[in-house]
Amino acid sequence: MLFVIVPAYNESKNIGRVISGLFSQGFKNIVVIDDASADNTYEEAKKAGAAVLKHEVNRGQGAALQTGNEYAMASGASFVVHFDADGQFNPADINKALAVMQEKNIDVLLGSRFLDNRSQIPWTKKHLVLPMARLINNFLTGIELTDVHNGFRILSRRALENINISQDRMAHNSEIVRQIKQKNLSYLEYPVEVTYNEYGQGVGGGLKIIWEILHGRLTR
């Protein structure tokens, strides 16, 4: 059973469209985690037909993903897809990615914007922000990836049971990569399309993530 996990915070404008896009690709188990949105994200997600879990207080994207992972595990998921709520991913990428993953028997599939040329990435982001993020992440995680902060990923049941996201905010991405290495999970990067509606994390956001990674490493 495949579960699509969509962490959402103040996405009432996009969430309905994202969910119907996923349904139109034939996915049945769509789980939205509303991370204490101030707008109607919860109602919109319910209206669109997804299973919706609600965080009573805002805990960040990492925390929301882990909540989704635990819900999916308890519901007997064999695969979990992490999918952004802002509509920047293409739901048609999921089935293709899943097929490759099953064929090669891989634990974790990580989406990458750089393996084909479908994604129109803002210039400063492509040539400044992301290369820097890549360098730092490769250094901190020990795994070389072409795209280090891509929210599109698919986890097998084995990966689901072995990965525990404790970084509540944005540093969960690096944390997952680090756990892939620590737990010896097999992984694969796969081209996905990213459509930019907003710029996303700039340099300031990047610095914050580095701080979160280092700070998070100090406590267990």
Next chain:
Amino acid sequence: MIVTQILLVVFFLFALIKVISRFRDGDLSKLGLILWSLFWLAAAGVVLLPNSTAYLAKLAGIGRGADLVVYVSLAAIFFIIFRLLIKIELLNKDITKLTRKIALQDKNKNLDK
């Protein structure tokens, strides 16, 4: 110097009153009351008699009593910050755990209906 002394002693007395009112409200144990009162009284004592720390400073091999007070205070403050940061991080993790548990439980309740 005298003005500083008066201001500091007034501030320490204010802190002492706060300690006592906390104790009355039941937020502070008897031991807490005694230790915090001793602390603020000692601080007032050091301010009123600046030379009182000279003996300790000499023992520690530091020139002036005031320097000793600054060094010890800074060390104590950094240690307290370190403990607070870890405490906050742990509190954050606990809050996340609770939030997650409530989210999962609420979802299961809805399924039962």
